[in-house]
Amino acid sequence: MTQDVFLSAVKALTEGRLTLQDVFGTAEALHRSGNTDLALQIYQLWIGLNRDHHLLYAAHFNQAVTLSAIGRPEEARTALEKAIELNPDFYPAYINLGGVMENLGQADAAVDTWNRLATRLGSITGHGIRMKATALKQIARVLEERQQVVSAEEVLRQSLELDNSQRENAEHLLASRMVQCRWPVVVPFEGMDHMAQMRNFSPLSLAAYTDDPLLHLASAWEHCCKMFGRRIARLPEVTPAERADRQRLRIGYVSSDLKAHAVGYLIAEVFGLHDRSKVEIFAYYCGPGGEDPLKQRIRASFDHWTDITTMSDEVAANRIRDDGIDILVDLNGHTKGARTRLFGMRPAPVNVNWLGYPGTMGTPYHHYVIADEWIIPPGREMYCSEKVMRLPCYQANDRQRAVANQPPSRSEVGLPEDGAVFCCFNSQQKISRLMFERWMRILHSVPGSVLWLLEANDEVHNRLWEKAEACGIGRNRVIFGRRLPSPDHLARMTLADLFLDTFPYGAHTTASDALWMSVPILTLSGRSFASRVGGSLLRSAGLPELVCSTPDEYVETAIALGNDRPRLLAYREQLRAAKPNAVMFDTNLLVSRLEGLYAEMWADFMAGRLPRPDLRNLDVYLDAGIEHPAEVIDFAPEDEYFARWRKGLAERDHLYPMPADSRLWTTPQMENG
Secondary structure (H helix, E strand, C coil), X not given: CHHHHHHHHHHXXXXXXXXXXXXXXXXXXXXXXXXXXXXXHHHXXXXXXXXXXXXXXXXXXXXXXHXXXXXXXXXXXXXXXXXXXXXXXXXXXXXXXXXXXXXXXXXHHHHHHHHHHHHHCCCCCHHHHHHHHXXXXXXXXXXXXXXXXXXXHHHHHHHHHHCCCCHHHHHHHHHHHHHCCCCXXXXXXXXXXXXXXXXXXXXXXXXXXXXXXXXXXXXXXXXXXXXXXXXXXXXXXXXXXXXXXXXXXXXXXXXXXCCCCHHHHHHCCHHHHCCCCCEEEEEEECCCCCCCHHHHHHHHCCCEEEECCCCCHHHHHHHHHHCCCCEEEECCXXXXXXXXXXXXXXXXXXXXXXXXXXXXXXXXXXXXXXXCCCCCCCCXXXXXXCEEEECXXXXXXXXXXXXXXXXXXXXXXXXXXXXXXXXXXXXXXXXXXXXXXXXXXXXXXXXXXXXXXXXXXXXXXXXXXXXXXHCCCCHHHEEEECCCCHHHHHHHHCCCXXXXXXXXXXXXXXHHHHHHCCCCEEEECCCCHHHHHHHHHHHHHXXXXXXXXXXXXXXXXXXXXXXXXXXXXXXXXXXXXXXXXXXXXXXXXXXXXXXXXXXXXXXXXXXXXXXXXXXXXXXXXXXXXXXXXXXXXXXXXXXXXXXXXXXXXXXXXXXXXXXXXXXXXXXHHHHCC
């Protein structure tokens, strides 16, 4: 059928009966069906026959789009340069050309291309403003990736002042301020007041900004609505009757992180431990190219590996459907590289959210979220749109992780030989002002102690040193360790006495690393998923007493431990002795229980009782939640938390009375509050 379409189009072209719009439609249809070479032939034939056509530049542009999509950037660059040569005022070609140059490793040339466009757009028109905002967005993204975060923030601000509807730009601006430890994070500017910025946090950044799981749910829902729309065209439904003879479940894992990445380091051992008599496992990799030893190891542990990075969602969804996947596991969630829309197309009957993102997806198409009894306690399922399923310990662990043979000495990494070494190797965006001030109180009360953080850049270092000095702590007591390959980083962790966790987004992979190296962690568990992972890990490693329930308890415990080195050494020995039998490191148990959860999910599907996410009233919850001053008050007891929410919802009900059958007060989000 595809060949017939192609031949028919070629015949029409040579006879002069195919318009350029018809060419675009035919080529797009061929590309989406996986016949990209035929699509390119259509473009090339039309271009060859229409050298003087006034829209020749558009054909070169669309040809370049297709070439980029299939990973042929040099040819795409040539086509885009031709499009600009033919029509220097065709602005989208500059945007795409910059992107191609960036992919070719020519970031400076990419920025120059986008600056050419920004300079060219002097006239004040709606189209010109949108194009200039897009060019600025691309410049900011590259600057951000090159760690030029201050310049990136300024460019993003300019872009948002032109067009404040650019959610992605607002997300990056807020994330950039968090990475730089620029407090307060939310600073209003023209066109973007406090409330507008709160509405535009990415779900991942919001998890590090506030310990508010109801707001996280509402924000995730809003993010998906804005990014993917409320309607995603689905593939034909799979019925239980079609899979009634399934003897072995087909499990598909979708991830951009099956490589040397935090998620890859956690999950590497899981795939090889699956019971092949129960499941057949498929990887759908959607990350960057390139190879590393961990990626090679993970790939070898799958039954099937498909790289969908360059596939459209439609092509990838059809590939997953053709593979007969029963349960599709989202290992990205709301993180970089995610293919959320792909899950919305429902290529598999069951969708699962696990491990890659610490929270609810807030979509109508993720059926289950995997957690444990500490991360989402019984009775607090209202924080999730998905049905909550639980493992003994939520987080997978790799017992085969490589560790360098010989750790350095303290002096070799700039640490004092004597005195307590508190460390936190979490990324900078997880460090809040209030938590940093607590750390300074701890240092003040533990003479000779230091805080060991992961290096960032000189500006961040100076900003944190200045903040430490403002708290009465010398800058020599805040030490930055350089970034090292994982085996060397794990080895040097043993130089620390106590890992101080961040809040509200705590250590996840980094916590596993520390506990694997027998370094005790002190954590503060709040209400949100991201704040409770550290507590889950400590409890499953046998140290529940290091899980604090209030900020004051956290500070007081850290001070007591910092002044009691023998007790810290005892915890280290306790972790070392417990490791062979700890639930946290029993990956065989985790995989066995995971397969049990998959079986339960499949039983739900076969019985026609798949969960249906309740997403009602989340717009109201978003309005109520964004008013809380999270940078001033980051923690409150649960009764105060629910009282605040009831007050906010009551005020909205007073202003906009809900109909009698409204579920404003009886949604799962509040019914157990």
